[in-house]
Amino acid sequence: MAAPARSIPKAVAIPEAVAIPPGRFRMGSPDDEPGHEDSESPVREVAIRAFALGRTPVTFAQWDAFADATGGWRPPDEGWGRGGRPVVNVSWHDARAYCAWLADRTGQPWRLPGEAEWEYAARAGTGTPWYWGASFEPGRAHCFAPGCALGGERTVPVGQFPPNAFGLHDMLGNVWEWVEDCWNEFHLGAPPDGTPRLEGDCGRRVLRGGSWLDVPRQIRCAARNRNGRDFRCDDYGFRVAHDT
Template identity: 45%
Template sequence: MKRRQLIQYASLSSIALFSGIGTNSLAATFNHHQENRLRRLASDLKSVSFDVATIDLNGREIDRRSRQAQFFTTELGDSIPLTMVAIAAGEFEMGSAHLEIDRSTSETPGHRVTVQPFFMSKYPIAQAQWLAVSQLPQVNRALIPDPAHFVGADRPVESVSWLDAVEFCDRLSQHTQRNYRLPSEAEWEYAARAGTTTPFSTGATLTPEFANYGTEFTYGGESPSEYLPTTTNVDRFAPNAFGLNDMHGNVWEWCADCWHETYQGAPRDSQAWIKNGDSDLRSLRGGSWADHPSQLRSASRSAYEADSLNRMIGFRVVCA
Protein backbone atom coordinates (compact mmCIF):
# COMPACT_ATOMS: atom_id res chain seq x y z
CA MET A 1 0.00 0.00 0.00
CA LYS A 2 1.38 3.40 -0.95
CA ARG A 3 1.93 5.79 1.92
CA ARG A 4 -0.78 8.25 0.90
CA GLN A 5 -3.26 5.66 -0.27
CA LEU A 6 -6.41 5.61 1.83
CA ILE A 7 -7.20 2.35 3.53
CA GLN A 8 -9.68 0.43 1.42
CA TYR A 9 -13.37 0.46 2.34
CA ALA A 10 -12.95 3.55 4.50
CA SER A 11 -14.66 6.89 4.33
CA LEU A 12 -11.45 8.47 5.51
CA SER A 13 -11.74 12.08 4.76
CA SER A 14 -19.75 14.19 32.97
CA ILE A 15 -16.82 11.74 32.89
CA ALA A 16 -14.76 10.83 35.98
CA LEU A 17 -11.50 8.94 36.30
CA PHE A 18 -11.22 6.12 38.79
CA SER A 19 -9.10 8.36 40.99
CA GLY A 20 -10.96 9.25 44.14
CA ILE A 21 -13.36 6.30 43.83
CA GLY A 22 -13.03 3.69 46.55
CA THR A 23 -12.54 0.03 45.75
CA ASN A 24 -16.03 -0.97 46.89
CA SER A 25 -17.86 1.75 44.95
CA LEU A 26 -15.71 1.06 41.90
CA ALA A 27 -16.62 -2.60 41.98
CA ALA A 28 -20.29 -1.74 42.41
CA THR A 29 -20.34 -0.08 38.99
CA PHE A 30 -19.65 -3.41 37.31
CA ASN A 31 -22.18 -6.18 36.93
CA HIS A 32 -22.42 -9.05 39.38
CA HIS A 33 -20.28 -11.46 37.35
CA GLN A 34 -17.41 -8.98 37.16
CA GLU A 35 -17.53 -7.78 40.74
CA ASN A 36 -15.11 -10.16 42.45
CA ARG A 37 -12.57 -9.90 39.65
CA LEU A 38 -12.79 -6.11 39.69
CA ARG A 39 -12.32 -5.94 43.46
CA ARG A 40 -9.10 -7.87 43.10
CA LEU A 41 -7.90 -5.58 40.31
CA ALA A 42 -9.04 -2.39 42.04
CA SER A 43 -7.20 -3.30 45.23
CA ASP A 44 -3.95 -3.35 43.24
CA LEU A 45 -4.43 -0.13 41.29
CA LYS A 46 -1.63 2.42 41.30
CA SER A 47 -1.92 6.11 40.41
CA VAL A 48 0.06 8.33 38.08
CA SER A 49 -0.16 12.10 37.55
CA PHE A 50 0.62 13.90 34.30
CA ASP A 51 -0.07 17.13 32.44
CA VAL A 52 -2.43 17.42 29.48
CA ALA A 53 -2.22 20.36 27.06
CA THR A 54 -4.97 21.77 24.84
CA ILE A 55 -4.24 23.62 21.59
CA ASP A 56 -6.27 25.93 19.36
CA LEU A 57 -6.81 25.64 15.60
CA ASN A 58 -3.42 27.26 14.96
CA GLY A 59 -1.64 24.75 17.16
CA ARG A 60 -1.01 27.18 20.02
CA GLU A 61 -1.31 25.91 23.58
CA ILE A 62 -4.29 27.50 25.32
CA ASP A 63 -4.58 25.34 28.43
CA ARG A 64 -2.58 22.87 30.51
CA ARG A 65 -3.96 20.86 33.40
CA SER A 66 -2.79 18.13 35.73
CA ARG A 67 -4.59 14.80 35.41
CA GLN A 68 -4.44 11.49 37.21
CA ALA A 69 -5.10 7.94 36.07
CA GLN A 70 -5.13 4.58 37.80
CA PHE A 71 -3.72 1.38 36.41
CA PHE A 72 -2.55 -2.16 37.07
CA THR A 73 0.36 -3.97 35.48
CA THR A 74 0.60 -7.59 34.36
CA GLU A 75 3.96 -9.25 33.70
CA LEU A 76 4.02 -11.12 30.40
CA GLY A 77 7.34 -12.85 31.07
CA ASP A 78 10.99 -11.77 30.76
CA SER A 79 10.09 -8.60 32.70
CA ILE A 80 7.78 -7.40 29.92
CA PRO A 81 4.92 -5.39 31.50
CA LEU A 82 1.42 -4.75 30.17
CA THR A 83 -0.06 -1.61 31.73
CA MET A 84 -3.86 -1.43 31.84
CA VAL A 85 -5.50 1.93 32.59
CA ALA A 86 -8.84 2.20 34.39
CA ILE A 87 -11.55 3.88 32.29
CA ALA A 88 -14.62 4.97 34.25
CA ALA A 89 -18.22 4.52 33.16
CA GLY A 90 -19.93 7.45 31.46
CA GLU A 91 -21.85 8.74 28.47
CA PHE A 92 -20.69 10.56 25.35
CA GLU A 93 -21.81 11.66 21.91
CA MET A 94 -20.37 9.19 19.41
CA GLY A 95 -19.63 10.48 15.92
CA SER A 96 -18.39 13.77 14.50
CA ALA A 97 -19.87 17.20 15.12
CA HIS A 98 -21.97 18.72 12.32
CA LEU A 99 -19.37 21.36 11.40
CA GLU A 100 -16.26 19.26 12.06
CA ILE A 101 -13.66 19.68 9.32
CA ASP A 102 -13.29 16.62 7.03
CA ARG A 103 -16.06 14.66 8.73
CA SER A 104 -17.37 11.61 6.89
CA THR A 105 -20.85 10.15 6.51
CA SER A 106 -19.51 6.99 8.17
CA GLU A 107 -19.32 9.05 11.38
CA THR A 108 -23.05 9.83 11.28
CA PRO A 109 -25.64 10.00 12.66
CA GLY A 110 -24.26 11.13 15.99
CA HIS A 111 -25.76 9.24 18.90
CA ARG A 112 -25.53 9.12 22.67
CA VAL A 113 -23.74 6.04 24.02
CA THR A 114 -23.59 4.71 27.58
CA VAL A 115 -20.23 3.13 28.37
CA GLN A 116 -19.54 0.59 31.08
CA PRO A 117 -16.19 0.78 32.93
CA PHE A 118 -13.24 -1.17 31.59
CA PHE A 119 -9.46 -1.25 31.50
CA MET A 120 -7.55 -0.38 28.33
CA SER A 121 -3.88 -0.92 27.54
CA LYS A 122 -2.00 2.32 28.01
CA TYR A 123 -0.18 1.86 24.72
CA PRO A 124 -0.77 0.01 21.47
CA ILE A 125 0.63 -3.49 21.87
CA ALA A 126 4.39 -3.23 21.42
CA GLN A 127 6.58 -5.76 19.66
CA ALA A 128 8.16 -6.99 22.91
CA GLN A 129 4.67 -7.69 24.29
CA TRP A 130 3.62 -9.43 21.09
CA LEU A 131 6.72 -11.65 21.20
CA ALA A 132 6.04 -12.64 24.82
CA VAL A 133 2.40 -13.56 24.17
CA SER A 134 3.21 -15.32 20.87
CA GLN A 135 5.23 -17.81 22.92
CA LEU A 136 2.25 -18.72 25.11
CA PRO A 137 0.23 -21.86 24.28
CA GLN A 138 -1.84 -21.61 21.11
CA VAL A 139 -5.61 -21.28 21.44
CA ASN A 140 -6.94 -21.22 17.87
CA ARG A 141 -4.19 -20.19 15.47
CA ALA A 142 -0.43 -19.85 15.20
CA LEU A 143 1.23 -16.45 15.63
CA ILE A 144 4.40 -15.22 13.94
CA PRO A 145 6.73 -13.97 16.70
CA ASP A 146 8.17 -11.07 14.69
CA PRO A 147 5.65 -9.83 12.09
CA ALA A 148 6.44 -6.10 12.20
CA HIS A 149 7.88 -4.22 9.24
CA PHE A 150 9.32 -1.43 11.41
CA VAL A 151 11.39 -3.34 13.95
CA GLY A 152 11.79 -2.19 17.55
CA ALA A 153 10.86 -3.72 20.91
CA ASP A 154 8.99 -0.59 22.01
CA ARG A 155 7.45 0.19 18.64
CA PRO A 156 3.88 -0.96 18.03
CA VAL A 157 3.46 -4.36 16.50
CA GLU A 158 1.95 -4.03 13.02
CA SER A 159 1.34 -6.28 10.04
CA VAL A 160 -0.97 -8.41 12.18
CA SER A 161 -4.48 -9.33 11.10
CA TRP A 162 -7.67 -8.93 13.12
CA LEU A 163 -7.66 -12.72 13.54
CA ASP A 164 -4.10 -12.55 14.90
CA ALA A 165 -5.10 -9.81 17.35
CA VAL A 166 -8.01 -11.93 18.60
CA GLU A 167 -5.64 -14.87 19.11
CA PHE A 168 -3.33 -12.58 21.10
CA CYS A 169 -6.26 -11.68 23.35
CA ASP A 170 -7.26 -15.33 23.73
CA ARG A 171 -3.75 -16.37 24.75
CA LEU A 172 -3.46 -13.45 27.15
CA SER A 173 -6.82 -14.33 28.71
CA GLN A 174 -5.82 -17.95 29.14
CA HIS A 175 -2.48 -16.94 30.66
CA THR A 176 -3.87 -14.38 33.13
CA GLN A 177 -7.34 -15.84 33.79
CA ARG A 178 -8.80 -12.42 32.97
CA ASN A 179 -11.01 -11.46 30.05
CA TYR A 180 -8.89 -9.63 27.47
CA ARG A 181 -10.36 -8.66 24.11
CA LEU A 182 -10.31 -6.00 21.43
CA PRO A 183 -12.18 -2.79 22.26
CA SER A 184 -15.51 -1.99 20.69
CA GLU A 185 -15.61 1.10 18.51
CA ALA A 186 -17.67 2.84 21.20
CA GLU A 187 -15.12 2.02 23.90
CA TRP A 188 -12.29 3.12 21.64
CA GLU A 189 -13.83 6.50 20.76
CA TYR A 190 -14.85 7.15 24.36
CA ALA A 191 -11.29 6.46 25.49
CA ALA A 192 -9.75 8.50 22.66
CA ARG A 193 -11.92 11.53 23.39
CA ALA A 194 -11.13 11.33 27.11
CA GLY A 195 -13.93 13.74 27.91
CA THR A 196 -13.41 16.08 24.95
CA THR A 197 -15.84 17.00 22.16
CA THR A 198 -13.20 18.52 19.86
CA PRO A 199 -11.86 16.74 16.74
CA PHE A 200 -8.81 15.58 18.71
CA SER A 201 -8.23 15.00 22.40
CA THR A 202 -5.58 17.72 22.05
CA GLY A 203 -8.21 20.25 21.00
CA ALA A 204 -9.06 21.85 17.66
CA THR A 205 -6.13 20.39 15.73
CA LEU A 206 -3.07 18.17 15.99
CA THR A 207 0.66 18.93 15.74
CA PRO A 208 3.81 16.77 15.53
CA GLU A 209 4.42 17.37 19.25
CA PHE A 210 1.42 15.17 20.03
CA ALA A 211 1.36 12.32 17.50
CA ASN A 212 3.07 10.44 14.67
CA TYR A 213 1.31 11.03 11.33
CA GLY A 214 1.83 12.52 7.88
CA THR A 215 3.13 15.78 9.29
CA GLU A 216 3.67 17.44 5.92
CA PHE A 217 -0.13 17.80 5.95
CA THR A 218 -2.08 20.10 8.26
CA TYR A 219 -5.60 20.05 9.69
CA GLY A 220 -5.88 23.64 10.92
CA GLY A 221 -3.58 26.64 10.89
CA GLU A 222 -0.56 24.84 12.34
CA SER A 223 2.69 24.64 10.39
CA PRO A 224 3.68 21.47 8.51
CA SER A 225 6.92 19.72 9.39
CA GLU A 226 9.27 17.06 8.05
CA TYR A 227 7.53 13.72 7.63
CA LEU A 228 8.86 10.62 9.41
CA PRO A 229 7.83 7.57 7.31
CA THR A 230 7.92 5.01 10.11
CA THR A 231 6.36 4.05 13.42
CA THR A 232 7.73 5.47 16.66
CA ASN A 233 8.06 4.08 20.19
CA VAL A 234 4.66 3.84 21.85
CA ASP A 235 5.70 6.07 24.76
CA ARG A 236 7.13 8.90 22.67
CA PHE A 237 4.11 11.19 22.97
CA ALA A 238 2.22 12.41 26.03
CA PRO A 239 -1.01 10.67 27.13
CA ASN A 240 -4.53 12.02 26.80
CA ALA A 241 -6.62 12.99 29.82
CA PHE A 242 -7.45 9.34 30.53
CA GLY A 243 -3.75 8.44 30.62
CA LEU A 244 -3.68 6.63 27.25
CA ASN A 245 -0.85 7.13 24.76
CA ASP A 246 -0.92 7.00 20.95
CA MET A 247 -4.69 7.11 20.57
CA HIS A 248 -4.01 9.45 17.65
CA GLY A 249 -1.63 8.10 15.01
CA ASN A 250 1.32 5.70 14.87
CA VAL A 251 -0.84 2.71 13.84
CA TRP A 252 -4.49 2.15 13.09
CA GLU A 253 -6.03 -0.06 15.77
CA TRP A 254 -8.31 -3.04 15.25
CA CYS A 255 -11.69 -2.96 17.00
CA ALA A 256 -14.03 -5.88 17.63
CA ASP A 257 -16.90 -4.53 15.49
CA CYS A 258 -17.97 -5.69 12.07
CA TRP A 259 -17.93 -2.84 9.57
CA HIS A 260 -21.06 -0.72 9.13
CA GLU A 261 -21.11 2.09 6.57
CA THR A 262 -22.89 4.49 8.94
CA TYR A 263 -24.22 4.57 12.50
CA GLN A 264 -27.81 4.09 11.38
CA GLY A 265 -29.23 1.54 13.83
CA ALA A 266 -26.11 1.53 16.02
CA PRO A 267 -26.50 0.30 19.61
CA ARG A 268 -26.65 2.85 22.39
CA ASP A 269 -24.45 0.83 24.72
CA SER A 270 -20.73 0.19 24.42
CA GLN A 271 -20.93 -3.37 23.13
CA ALA A 272 -19.25 -4.27 19.84
CA TRP A 273 -21.68 -3.82 16.93
CA ILE A 274 -21.82 -7.14 15.10
CA LYS A 275 -25.42 -7.49 13.88
CA ASN A 276 -26.06 -6.76 10.17
CA GLY A 277 -22.43 -5.78 9.63
CA ASP A 278 -19.87 -7.02 7.12
CA SER A 279 -18.06 -9.74 9.06
CA ASP A 280 -15.27 -9.92 6.47
CA LEU A 281 -14.32 -6.35 7.36
CA ARG A 282 -13.42 -5.16 10.85
CA SER A 283 -13.34 -1.60 12.09
CA LEU A 284 -10.17 0.43 12.53
CA ARG A 285 -9.57 3.55 14.59
CA GLY A 286 -6.89 6.14 15.26
CA GLY A 287 -5.02 6.71 12.00
CA SER A 288 -1.36 5.95 11.37
CA TRP A 289 2.13 7.26 10.70
CA ALA A 290 1.23 7.61 7.01
CA ASP A 291 -2.05 9.50 7.25
CA HIS A 292 -3.39 13.01 6.88
CA PRO A 293 -4.26 14.38 10.35
CA SER A 294 -7.98 14.30 9.51
CA GLN A 295 -7.73 10.51 9.63
CA LEU A 296 -6.53 10.76 13.24
CA ARG A 297 -9.64 12.52 14.53
CA SER A 298 -11.36 10.82 17.46
CA ALA A 299 -14.44 10.17 15.30
CA SER A 300 -12.62 8.98 12.17
CA ARG A 301 -13.35 5.40 11.09
CA SER A 302 -11.94 2.90 8.64
CA ALA A 303 -12.03 -0.84 7.97
CA TYR A 304 -9.92 -3.63 6.55
CA GLU A 305 -10.25 -7.34 5.77
CA ALA A 306 -10.09 -9.35 8.99
CA ASP A 307 -7.53 -11.80 7.60
CA SER A 308 -5.25 -9.21 5.95
CA LEU A 309 -2.01 -7.58 7.07
CA ASN A 310 -0.84 -3.98 6.75
CA ARG A 311 2.18 -2.13 8.11
CA MET A 312 -0.17 0.69 9.14
CA ILE A 313 -2.33 -1.50 11.41
CA GLY A 314 -1.81 -2.66 14.99
CA PHE A 315 -4.08 -2.87 18.04
CA ARG A 316 -4.52 -2.43 21.77
CA VAL A 317 -6.52 -4.50 24.23
CA VAL A 318 -9.15 -4.03 26.91
CA CYS A 319 -9.92 -6.02 30.03
CA ALA A 320 -13.48 -6.11 31.32
Protein backbone atom coordinates in the same frame (compact mmCIF):
# COMPACT_ATOMS: atom_id res chain seq x y z
CA MET B 1 -2.00 -35.42 28.60
CA ALA B 2 -1.76 -31.83 27.38
CA ALA B 3 1.61 -30.13 27.59
CA PRO B 4 1.83 -27.54 30.38
CA ALA B 5 1.30 -23.95 29.27
CA ARG B 6 4.39 -21.82 29.01
CA SER B 7 4.41 -18.78 31.25
CA ILE B 8 4.92 -15.22 30.12
CA PRO B 9 8.63 -14.33 30.40
CA LYS B 10 9.16 -12.14 33.46
CA ALA B 11 11.22 -9.70 31.40
CA VAL B 12 8.22 -8.89 29.22
CA ALA B 13 5.48 -6.89 30.92
CA ILE B 14 1.83 -7.68 30.45
CA PRO B 15 0.21 -4.64 28.76
CA GLU B 16 -0.49 -2.00 31.37
CA ALA B 17 -4.21 -1.26 31.58
CA VAL B 18 -5.78 2.06 32.51
CA ALA B 19 -9.12 2.15 34.34
CA ILE B 20 -11.67 3.95 32.16
CA PRO B 21 -14.60 5.38 34.17
CA PRO B 22 -18.21 4.91 33.13
CA GLY B 23 -19.98 7.77 31.43
CA ARG B 24 -21.91 9.05 28.46
CA PHE B 25 -20.61 10.79 25.36
CA ARG B 26 -21.56 11.90 21.88
CA MET B 27 -20.04 9.51 19.35
CA GLY B 28 -19.29 10.53 15.77
CA SER B 29 -18.71 13.90 14.16
CA PRO B 30 -20.97 16.71 12.90
CA ASP B 31 -21.13 17.52 9.20
CA ASP B 32 -19.08 20.70 9.64
CA GLU B 33 -16.13 19.05 11.40
CA PRO B 34 -12.99 19.32 9.23
CA GLY B 35 -12.35 15.93 7.67
CA HIS B 36 -15.85 14.63 8.47
CA GLU B 37 -16.88 11.45 6.63
CA ASP B 38 -20.44 10.19 6.22
CA SER B 39 -19.50 7.00 8.09
CA GLU B 40 -19.10 9.10 11.26
CA SER B 41 -22.80 9.98 11.23
CA PRO B 42 -25.19 10.35 12.86
CA VAL B 43 -23.78 11.78 16.06
CA ARG B 44 -25.44 9.88 18.90
CA GLU B 45 -25.27 9.61 22.66
CA VAL B 46 -23.77 6.38 23.98
CA ALA B 47 -23.50 5.08 27.54
CA ILE B 48 -20.23 3.34 28.45
CA ARG B 49 -19.66 1.00 31.36
CA ALA B 50 -16.38 1.01 33.26
CA PHE B 51 -13.64 -1.03 31.63
CA ALA B 52 -9.85 -1.09 31.33
CA LEU B 53 -7.83 -0.28 28.22
CA GLY B 54 -4.16 -0.71 27.36
CA ARG B 55 -2.16 2.43 28.07
CA THR B 56 -0.43 1.97 24.70
CA PRO B 57 -0.85 -0.23 21.66
CA VAL B 58 0.57 -3.74 22.02
CA THR B 59 4.29 -3.67 21.29
CA PHE B 60 6.51 -6.04 19.37
CA ALA B 61 8.10 -7.11 22.67
CA GLN B 62 4.70 -8.12 24.02
CA TRP B 63 3.70 -9.81 20.78
CA ASP B 64 7.00 -11.69 20.53
CA ALA B 65 6.44 -13.13 24.03
CA PHE B 66 3.15 -14.53 22.70
CA ALA B 67 4.86 -15.89 19.57
CA ASP B 68 7.62 -17.50 21.63
CA ALA B 69 5.10 -19.14 23.97
CA THR B 70 2.87 -20.49 21.21
CA GLY B 71 5.15 -20.94 18.24
CA GLY B 72 2.91 -18.45 16.46
CA TRP B 73 3.24 -15.75 13.84
CA ARG B 74 6.10 -13.27 14.15
CA PRO B 75 5.06 -10.36 11.94
CA PRO B 76 7.78 -8.49 10.05
CA ASP B 77 8.85 -5.13 11.44
CA GLU B 78 9.73 -3.66 8.01
CA GLY B 79 13.28 -3.14 9.24
CA TRP B 80 12.14 -0.44 11.68
CA GLY B 81 12.92 -2.40 14.84
CA ARG B 82 10.87 -4.35 17.35
CA GLY B 83 10.95 -3.94 21.13
CA GLY B 84 8.89 -0.92 22.14
CA ARG B 85 7.48 -0.13 18.72
CA PRO B 86 3.82 -1.02 18.20
CA VAL B 87 3.36 -4.40 16.59
CA VAL B 88 2.27 -4.09 12.94
CA ASN B 89 1.36 -6.47 10.14
CA VAL B 90 -1.23 -8.18 12.34
CA SER B 91 -4.77 -9.02 11.28
CA TRP B 92 -7.97 -8.81 13.30
CA HIS B 93 -7.79 -12.59 13.79
CA ASP B 94 -4.18 -12.26 14.97
CA ALA B 95 -5.18 -9.59 17.49
CA ARG B 96 -7.98 -11.73 18.88
CA ALA B 97 -5.65 -14.71 19.19
CA TYR B 98 -3.29 -12.58 21.28
CA CYS B 99 -6.16 -11.48 23.52
CA ALA B 100 -7.27 -15.09 24.03
CA TRP B 101 -3.73 -16.15 24.93
CA LEU B 102 -3.29 -13.25 27.34
CA ALA B 103 -6.62 -14.04 29.00
CA ASP B 104 -5.64 -17.67 29.41
CA ARG B 105 -2.26 -16.83 30.90
CA THR B 106 -3.42 -14.10 33.29
CA GLY B 107 -6.96 -15.10 34.23
CA GLN B 108 -8.24 -11.66 33.20
CA PRO B 109 -10.86 -11.32 30.45
CA TRP B 110 -8.64 -9.56 27.88
CA ARG B 111 -10.33 -8.71 24.58
CA LEU B 112 -10.41 -6.13 21.82
CA PRO B 113 -12.27 -2.94 22.74
CA GLY B 114 -15.56 -2.11 21.11
CA GLU B 115 -15.65 0.81 18.70
CA ALA B 116 -17.74 2.97 21.04
CA GLU B 117 -15.47 2.15 23.98
CA TRP B 118 -12.47 3.07 21.87
CA GLU B 119 -13.85 6.49 20.87
CA TYR B 120 -15.01 7.25 24.41
CA ALA B 121 -11.53 6.44 25.72
CA ALA B 122 -9.84 8.46 22.96
CA ARG B 123 -11.97 11.55 23.61
CA ALA B 124 -11.41 11.32 27.39
CA GLY B 125 -14.21 13.76 28.14
CA THR B 126 -13.68 16.06 25.15
CA GLY B 127 -15.94 16.76 22.17
CA THR B 128 -13.35 18.23 19.80
CA PRO B 129 -11.89 16.59 16.67
CA TRP B 130 -8.65 15.78 18.52
CA TYR B 131 -8.55 15.08 22.23
CA TRP B 132 -6.27 18.08 22.74
CA GLY B 133 -8.52 20.59 20.95
CA ALA B 134 -10.26 21.87 17.84
CA SER B 135 -7.20 22.04 15.60
CA PHE B 136 -4.27 19.78 14.87
CA GLU B 137 -1.12 20.52 16.85
CA PRO B 138 2.30 19.18 15.79
CA GLY B 139 4.03 17.27 18.55
CA ARG B 140 0.79 15.70 19.78
CA ALA B 141 0.71 12.56 17.64
CA HIS B 142 2.70 10.63 15.06
CA CYS B 143 1.24 11.05 11.58
CA PHE B 144 2.08 12.36 8.09
CA ALA B 145 2.33 16.12 8.44
CA PRO B 146 5.02 18.79 8.89
CA GLY B 147 6.27 18.70 12.44
CA CYS B 148 4.32 15.53 13.13
CA ALA B 149 6.70 12.69 12.36
CA LEU B 150 9.51 11.44 14.57
CA GLY B 151 12.25 9.57 12.79
CA GLY B 152 10.80 9.42 9.30
CA GLU B 153 7.95 7.60 7.63
CA ARG B 154 7.54 4.65 9.95
CA THR B 155 6.19 3.82 13.37
CA VAL B 156 7.83 5.19 16.50
CA PRO B 157 8.13 3.55 19.93
CA VAL B 158 4.94 3.86 21.93
CA GLY B 159 4.50 6.56 24.57
CA GLN B 160 6.51 9.29 22.79
CA PHE B 161 3.65 11.81 22.84
CA PRO B 162 1.60 13.35 25.67
CA PRO B 163 -1.27 11.16 26.90
CA ASN B 164 -4.91 12.19 26.85
CA ALA B 165 -6.83 13.00 30.03
CA PHE B 166 -7.36 9.29 30.76
CA GLY B 167 -3.61 8.66 30.62
CA LEU B 168 -3.69 6.82 27.27
CA HIS B 169 -0.86 7.22 24.78
CA ASP B 170 -1.02 7.01 20.98
CA MET B 171 -4.79 6.87 20.70
CA LEU B 172 -4.34 9.01 17.59
CA GLY B 173 -1.62 8.25 15.05
CA ASN B 174 1.23 5.71 14.96
CA VAL B 175 -0.95 2.68 14.08
CA TRP B 176 -4.56 2.03 13.21
CA GLU B 177 -6.08 -0.13 15.95
CA TRP B 178 -8.39 -3.07 15.35
CA VAL B 179 -11.60 -3.11 17.40
CA GLU B 180 -14.21 -5.83 17.78
CA ASP B 181 -17.03 -4.35 15.67
CA CYS B 182 -18.30 -5.42 12.28
CA TRP B 183 -18.20 -2.68 9.66
CA ASN B 184 -21.32 -0.61 9.04
CA GLU B 185 -21.44 2.42 6.76
CA PHE B 186 -23.12 4.59 9.41
CA HIS B 187 -23.67 4.69 13.16
CA LEU B 188 -27.42 4.50 12.64
CA GLY B 189 -28.78 1.49 14.54
CA ALA B 190 -25.63 0.91 16.60
CA PRO B 191 -26.09 -0.21 20.24
CA PRO B 192 -26.68 2.73 22.63
CA ASP B 193 -24.94 0.92 25.50
CA GLY B 194 -21.44 0.87 24.01
CA THR B 195 -21.34 -2.86 23.26
CA PRO B 196 -19.68 -3.93 20.00
CA ARG B 197 -21.80 -3.94 16.87
CA LEU B 198 -21.82 -7.57 15.75
CA GLU B 199 -24.10 -7.26 12.74
CA GLY B 200 -23.46 -5.78 9.33
CA ASP B 201 -20.43 -6.59 7.20
CA CYS B 202 -18.67 -8.91 9.64
CA GLY B 203 -16.16 -10.02 7.02
CA ARG B 204 -14.63 -6.57 7.54
CA ARG B 205 -13.82 -5.13 10.94
CA VAL B 206 -13.35 -1.58 12.15
CA LEU B 207 -10.03 0.16 12.83
CA ARG B 208 -9.66 3.42 14.70
CA GLY B 209 -7.09 6.13 15.41
CA GLY B 210 -5.13 6.64 12.20
CA SER B 211 -1.45 5.95 11.67
CA TRP B 212 2.02 7.18 10.81
CA LEU B 213 1.12 7.53 7.13
CA ASP B 214 -2.18 9.41 7.58
CA VAL B 215 -2.72 13.16 7.46
CA PRO B 216 -4.21 14.97 10.48
CA ARG B 217 -7.84 14.81 9.31
CA GLN B 218 -7.55 11.01 9.30
CA ILE B 219 -6.40 10.77 12.90
CA ARG B 220 -9.37 12.54 14.49
CA CYS B 221 -11.23 10.88 17.39
CA ALA B 222 -14.23 10.14 15.16
CA ALA B 223 -12.33 8.89 12.09
CA ARG B 224 -13.06 5.32 11.03
CA ASN B 225 -11.43 2.69 8.82
CA ARG B 226 -12.16 -0.94 7.96
CA ASN B 227 -10.64 -3.99 6.31
CA GLY B 228 -10.96 -7.74 6.01
CA ARG B 229 -10.42 -9.80 9.15
CA ASP B 230 -7.32 -11.48 7.69
CA PHE B 231 -5.74 -8.34 6.23
CA ARG B 232 -2.29 -7.37 7.50
CA CYS B 233 -0.64 -4.02 6.91
CA ASP B 234 2.41 -2.08 8.12
CA ASP B 235 0.21 0.53 9.80
CA TYR B 236 -2.27 -1.85 11.49
CA GLY B 237 -1.91 -2.75 15.15
CA PHE B 238 -4.17 -2.95 18.21
CA ARG B 239 -4.51 -2.42 21.94
CA VAL B 240 -6.24 -4.64 24.46
CA ALA B 241 -9.11 -4.12 26.89
CA HIS B 242 -10.79 -6.02 29.67
CA ASP B 243 -13.96 -5.75 31.74
CA THR B 244 -13.74 -4.56 35.32
